[in-house]
Amino acid sequence: MTSVITAEMRASRQSRRDGSKKSRQKGQGGLSALFLSPALIIIGVFTLIPMVLTFIISFHQWSMFTPITEMKWVGLENYATLFEDSNRIQAMGNTAIYVAASILITVPLGLLIAMLLYFPKLRGQSVVRVILFSTYVIPTIAIVIIWSNIYAPGYGPLSTMLQATGITPPGWLSDPSWALISLVIFNVWQMLGYYVILLVAGLTQIPGDLYEAAKIDGAGIVRQTWSLTIPMLRKTLVFVLLMTFINSIQVFDPIYLLTQGGPAGSTNMISYEIQRSAFSYGLAGESSALAVTLFMAIVVVGVVLGVVLKGRNK
Known part of the structure; x- marks a missing residue:
């Protein structure tokens, strides 16, 4: 009891x-x-x-030059007409090329520089990291002023170096064949330092004992990178890939300040087309539909990368 x-x-x-x-x-x-x-x-x-x-x-027809109370319901018409405008189709193609080129150049190059800054224990590494990161924190307008002179035809450093070797320099920002490439180079230079810092931070999380064991087993640098560094750095690489995609697909400042979408629409991107449609032409409904489409593309890519990463971790 x-x-x-x-x-x-x-x-x-x-x-x-x-x-x-x-x-x-x-x-x-x-x-x-x-x-x-x-x-x-x-x-x-x-x-x-x-x-x-x-x-x-995005489901209404509305000019930004009129009161918002004058919106007219059009349903999915704005979305249906997105692919009927040649300028928007060109903007989507330019954006796809710009994003793909930025990712293919930035991610491998950022990984290479991060490994060079992390593994060889050399003096001055912190200074180099600060210099690389400074390109990301400097205001875009200041960087544009510098790069507009670098790309300047005739007297710009790039054109001068090519002329000195007997090569006729292209019109970096005035030639439709080179303008988009020039913007990709600008983007890689500006954003690379930020991604390098992220990758270096990821490398610090890999135990050094694993590399010692790999060396004992006879694995060289290439084998260690492919079988150890990249798998252990997967989460950071996925994050860098996602950030590169988002930053590239949302690019606006360099286009607005350097090319205004030209020449001949060769640098017109979705983000710039949204701004121009809304504030220059007053097509708020169509620009909103384009903005929603851009947002959904970012969400889809983010979800896909998340699913891939989760599947690899199982």
Whole structure:
């Protein structure tokens, strides 16, 4: 009988502890919500509400030169006409080439530089990292001023070096065949340092004992990179790949400041076409449909990369 009473008393005390713990958790949850509410309000006002409005406007015909109350419902018409405009089709093609070229150049080059900065224990590595990262934090307008002179025909450094070797320099930003390539080079130079820092941070998470074991087994640098570094760095590489995709597909400042989508539409991208359709032509509905399509493309790529990464980790 005594044992039964003792067990009941223990169960009662445990129940009171669980109830007290739950009440504390509820109190902490309410306190957390209170502290997070200003940030959530700001995110809602400046991010979620504009996104919802953009989605709603994409189903309407509306000129930005008229009040928003004059919007006219057109359903999916704006989406159906996206591929009927030659300028938008060209912008999508240019964007695809720009994104693919940026990824194919930036990710392997960033990995190579990160490994060169991390594995050889040399003096001055921190200084080199700071210099590389500075290209990312410097305002784009300042970088554009420098690169507009680098690409300048006749007196620019690139043209001068080619002329000195007897090669006729192309019109870097004025030739439709070279303008898009010139923007890719600009993008790689500007963003490379940011990705290198991310990859170096990922390399620091790989245990050094694994490399020692690989050396003992006779694995060379190439074998270590392919069988050890890249698999262990998979999460960081996927993140860098995703960030390269997002930053490249959303490119706007260099186009607006260097080429304005020209020459002959060779550097017109989706992001620039959205801005031009909305603010130059007043086609808010069509530009919103294009913006929603761009957003969905980013979401799809992000989901696919997440699924691939999750499948590899199983």
